[in-house]
Amino acid sequence: MESLKAAIPESVKRAIGDSNVEDLQSTCTFLHRFFLHFDPFHQIIAQLADPKYGLCGKSKEDALKSKQLGNECFSNADYAKALDCYTQALRKAPLDVGDMKSNLVATLYINRATVLHRMSLLVECLRDCTHALQICPSYAKAWYRRSKANASLGNYRNAICDLNVAKILEPSMGGKRQIEGELKILLDQCKSTSAMVQIQHKENSCNTVGEMPQVKLQCISIPDKGRGMVSSCVISPGSLVHSEEPYAMIILKQCRQTHCHYCLNDLPADRVPCLSCSIPLYCSHQCQIRAGGQMFRMYPEKDDTFKKMPSDLGEYASEVIQSNDSEQEIEDITEHKHECRGVHWPVVLPSEIVLAGRILARFLLNSTSDSIINFVERLELSHCYKHMSSESKLDSHIYAIVLLYCLQHSCGTMFSIDGVSISQVVIIISQIKVNCMTIVRLKSIDAHGLSGHFGQFPLKSDAHSTSNVEQVRVGKAIYKAASLFNHSCRPNAHAYFLSRTLYLRITHGVAAGCQLELSYGPQVGLWDCKDRLNFLKDEYAFHCQCIGCSEVNVSDIVLNAFHCVNPNCSGAVLESRVHDCEQQKIKHFTITDLVEKNDDICEVSLNVFKQNGAHIHGQPGYCLKCGSYCDLESSHAAVSEALICIKRLQDAKSSKEISRITISDALISLQSLRLNLHAYNKLIAEAEDSIAQAFCLVRELQLSVDHCKASIQILEKLYDTDDIVIAYELVKLSSIQLSLDDSTAMESINRIDDIFSRYYGRHADLVFPYLQYLRGEIEKFSVKAIQ
């Protein structure tokens, strides 16, 4: 793409950089004309969109190589590697290699099933057997392997049926005799097992709890913010106000090997590749079909195999291979279909551009005309073209043209590529910039840096771990209706995702007519006002007008503040960057407005308000409470030195080489931070947190609790006391308290429960299954108390 950009004449670049929405048709036409006469452009398009040059197609040779490697790993009992090799082979294997008796894909599924069985992943093994049978229903080895998996799962009745089918289909007499022997053993086992557990085989499903929003919202015009959502009645915390499926969604590049390309959930060991290209991996056939449509459904071989069997066995076998996905309703939004065929533009272009392609493909699929005119109007999303930098405007022009040519090759629909259609795509790209939501999942990371899911509860031997919560970014999506919610750095609504569905809940009670606002990322407590404003300008191209950025709050004053030179003064000293930003806000206030009602603000900056909005000494570096001058340069130097030492502790923690000397040094540095920084400065909270984790690793648990609490006390000044960030910190605290058998853990867990139910309502246990474990621990304390 850089070569294309470099070749564009300066005059065209300038015209694009200076363009407004009204100029778009002509700037797009200029650039398009230039590319049409520029040979390298056509070469790039051919490489990106012509299946002849595609790098993501199926290849029998590559599949066989990976299969061979998998077989070798299996022989060496390296099952994890063998699993990986068979999955790679499945990604590359064309479905039509081999006949129905020895199809390559079916063989690979059975090889992988054998590995999964050895790894005791029985449900996954069962699913792979079924996948093999959906391709080759008369594959005796697959029925045999399925019987083994069912038997290991205690599912004896199915195991016997599978083995009976295998016996009929097995061509060799020797094989039949062996199966008969195994059938006898299985029947004996079955008789001796009093309770025959029938474990139903289910595809991985993107399950969600069917809760519907109960509250009516209104969309109105809001000064300085465009349209926005408001409540039509009083809404209590924890209420669900909106849920929505995406208009279009895309997985992030870094998650392609770990998450399902359709539902974005974690991939299981028996991940399912696309049938026609080697790009996506899915958690189930259900997701594969939903992403690709009917053509991605595997229809079993039509023959009379099962008709020749005793009727009950034939019925059983037919049911097995037709299970799950064959009757599923398929939506017409097939996000992957137009990207499939082995072409590699969907892998090479940036995620946002591929997302724009998905939006357009959806439109073209449902549109009666093959023209892209008026598309933007029908999408009804706001955009920020006017505020984009010259560089971004040029990039969006180039990508719009490239994308349209790639789509024309891939979609099968012919549409005209001209100034009009290109300008529509440029606008879509700027709509994505403003309206796109990042999909995140919660993950647990323990003090040893090991990650897992909160569904995996700590064993007693892990008692010295702290459990941290980490948010993993997995995808990007456009939710049309949710795009009408504006941003606030002090939000009263919270968005989260289960599978592909977006849910929006009210976190703080709101009155009728109140604006309902989410955070697009920045939040009071996370960054100071200046950083938030800069971020929103860079990422979303607007100047934030929210309450957090226009009214004084303690967090913005103290988050990066220095300590007053007077050791007994609790006033904050600001450097110029923060000072100037706060001055802007302070101008609008009088002491009676705010300070009398707010002890915290009084504590850190009383003098500013006493002067009723006047400039305090006109410069940064003076205490906002007592007016004393502070030499910020020497404070900066002392803080930098202390932070180097804290960083050393963090590095030692990551390399697991923590020593008491490193902790002692960090404690001295913490003291220096306390002397130089304001008591509520975020750096102190972070240092306290690092020291708490270090003490946890060396098993000084009480000291760990003390530092963890100190960190939380500061964060409670920066965020609301019932912010989700506080709940994440309490998760760490409670896990150490539980290790100490400390009954005050109950208090922490109750607070976590309360905060999570306001942010996630009835979905709290689904999003964060670790909560169930924590509640269980509370019950244990209660039982102990009664005894």
Ligand SMILES: C[S@@+](CC[C@H](N)C(=O)[O-])C[C@H]1O[C@@H](n2cnc3c(N)ncnc32)[C@H](O)[C@@H]1O
């Ligand atoms: C996702 S849209 C929200 C809906 C939008 N107001 C509309 O009319 O369609 C994001 C855009 O809304 C506006 N916006 C959202 N929050 C804002 C805020 N706190 N201050 C100023 N503008 C805001 C900005 O123009 C931003 O680009």
